Amino acid sequence: MDQLIELYRKLLLRTDLSFQRSLGSVIRWDHRMIGIMGARGVGKTTLVLQYIKQQYQGKENKALYVSLDHLWFASHSVLDLADDFSKSGGELLVLDEVHKYPNWSQELKNIFDFYPDLKVIFTGSSLLEILNSRGDLSRRALVYQMAGLSFREFLRLETGKEFSQLTLEAILENHTQEALSILAEIKPLEYFPSYLRLGYYPFCREFGDLIDQQVRAVVNLILEVELPQLRKFDIAYVSKMKQLLGIIADSVPFIPNVSKLSEKIGINRTTLLTYFHYLAESKLTSNLFSDTQGISLLQKPEKLYLENTNLAYALGRNVNEGNLRETFFLNQLSQAHQVTLPKKGDFWVDQRWLFEVGGKNKSLSGPIESGYFMASDGIEVGNQNKIPLWLFGFLY
Structure with a gap:
């Protein structure tokens, strides 16, 4: 987990706040579980890192960003990560590229049900099926679709x-x-x-x-x-x-x-x-x-x-x-x-x-x-x- 925290801190340090997408002002960030879907390359990762950098300034240890395509998850589960992070006082867990993790929907459902003090934001491919997922996240998560830049x-x-x-x-x-x-x-x-x-x-x-x-x-x-x-x-x-x-x-x-x-x-x-x-x-x-x-x-x-x-x-x-x-x-x-x-x-x-x-x-x-x-x-x-x-x- 220390390796994931180190990578998160490095990414956060490089995150630029000078330009931010309009979707950020639409999302209800106070909701306990938020999904952001969209095609590859439209800026989902940058959006969530910008949110952390702005809202958790000075308390970065209360938030954690991880990408589920990291090798760490070959031998560890998302549920285990959530458990350890919650026990250490974590408040926000951001899970990027959830479609890369086989049992994503079931474990997200378990996190929502068993860790009420932990807020979760997850991102994934536009191909991801939230409604038909095994964990039935449609009743738990607020899901937003992210497009590329408008001309505006x-x-x-x-x-x-x-x-x-x-x-x-x-x-x-x-x-x-x-x-x-x-x-x-x-x-x-x-x-x-x-x-x-x-x-x-x-x-x-x-x-x-x-x-x-x-x-x-x-x-x-x-x-x-x-x-x-x-x-x-x-x-x-x-x-x-x-x-x-x-x-x-x-x-x-x-x-x-x-x-x-x-x-x-x-x-x-x-x-x-x-x-x-x-x-x-x-x-x-x-x-x-x-x-x-x-x-x-x-x-x-x-x-x-x-x-x-x-x-x-x-x-x-x-x-x-x-x-x-x-x-x-x-x-x-x-x-x-x-x-x-x-x-x-x-x-x-x-x-x-x-x-x-x-x-x-x-x-x-x-x-x-x-x-x-x-x-x-x-x-x-x-x-x-x-x-x-x-x-x-x-x-x-």
């Missing part, structure tokens, strides 16, 4: 300027004034291409020109480690899935022909549809359906997008501009809204609003009417039903 957060990281989060209703009803207030501070279009290229993952500054290499490393870890571990994904098909992701990146956007893809990749239709579902669960893709009611594992998505635009640049060879715009819109909207494929237009949001996405010269294909909007790239300020695409990056 990226602007704060780049400029140091703080901008308010906007609701979708505020954007639709008052987008001109909202855009003008932001333009008084910065020129969003100066930063928007950089965000699409490298701004979704918080490690963008750390890796600089090597960002594509790091994003590909994230993809490899998901395909080669997390999916085989958590979804029994056949590692023999990893190269084919990488090829598929590259095709999606360069498409306009990608409309899957399951029969042809199945034949080309060399796996049966049922397995391919299952893998579509797994790719979306792991936050590598976004699957767009015409209706999200009663979606089954084997339902074919109408369109396939990469989960974020940084993936497109890292995996594609000739990234399509129209695809990038739609990928950005879908990514930012889907964090808090239901997005489906409409009969006309590009996106149907919360079954209330219809959107088309395009460049500055594109107009709505139908008449301007209530609830029908154009999200336009390349404009600073919109007019009537025409809204700047970048403004939808202020939703979280």
Whole structure:
């Protein structure tokens, strides 16, 4: 345990507080058990270390951060750690990468039930099933989903300027004034291409020109480690899935022909549809359906997008501009809204609003009417039903 404490202290010492994610102000940190789920690389570890550094300053011994992929857990249990830490006066136990530990849900349940004075925060892959876990943590833990940086957060990281989060209703009803207030501070279009290229993952500054290499490393870890571990994904098909992701990146956007893809990749239709579902669960893709009611594992998505635009640049060879715009819109909207494929237009949001996405010269294909909007790239300020695409990056 001394080795774990030493590593925790070193990590805490290196934790920077200068930039913090907006999710930190949403989480109810006083709850006894908190889960933070998200794709690899979105900043879960940094978030919890920042919380410890701020809230346990001067009493760092009352908190302990451990990663469950550490070799120490090959011969020790999480329950034993919790017992020793609680007896030594510990108050907060942070368990990172819980999906790397075989019996995580049962032992977390036991900690919650038998150590009422110990608060637990755990983080894990977006593939983790809290509701269906053996320990049934859904009644004990408050679980939050963590996404990558929004365009709003990226602007704060780049400029140091703080901008308010906007609701979708505020954007639709008052987008001109909202855009003008932001333009008084910065020129969003100066930063928007950089965000699409490298701004979704918080490690963008750390890796600089090597960002594509790091994003590909994230993809490899998901395909080669997390999916085989958590979804029994056949590692023999990893190269084919990488090829598929590259095709999606360069498409306009990608409309899957399951029969042809199945034949080309060399796996049966049922397995391919299952893998579509797994790719979306792991936050590598976004699957767009015409209706999200009663979606089954084997339902074919109408369109396939990469989960974020940084993936497109890292995996594609000739990234399509129209695809990038739609990928950005879908990514930012889907964090808090239901997005489906409409009969006309590009996106149907919360079954209330219809959107088309395009460049500055594109107009709505139908008449301007209530609830029908154009999200336009390349404009600073919109007019009537025409809204700047970048403004939808202020939703979280």
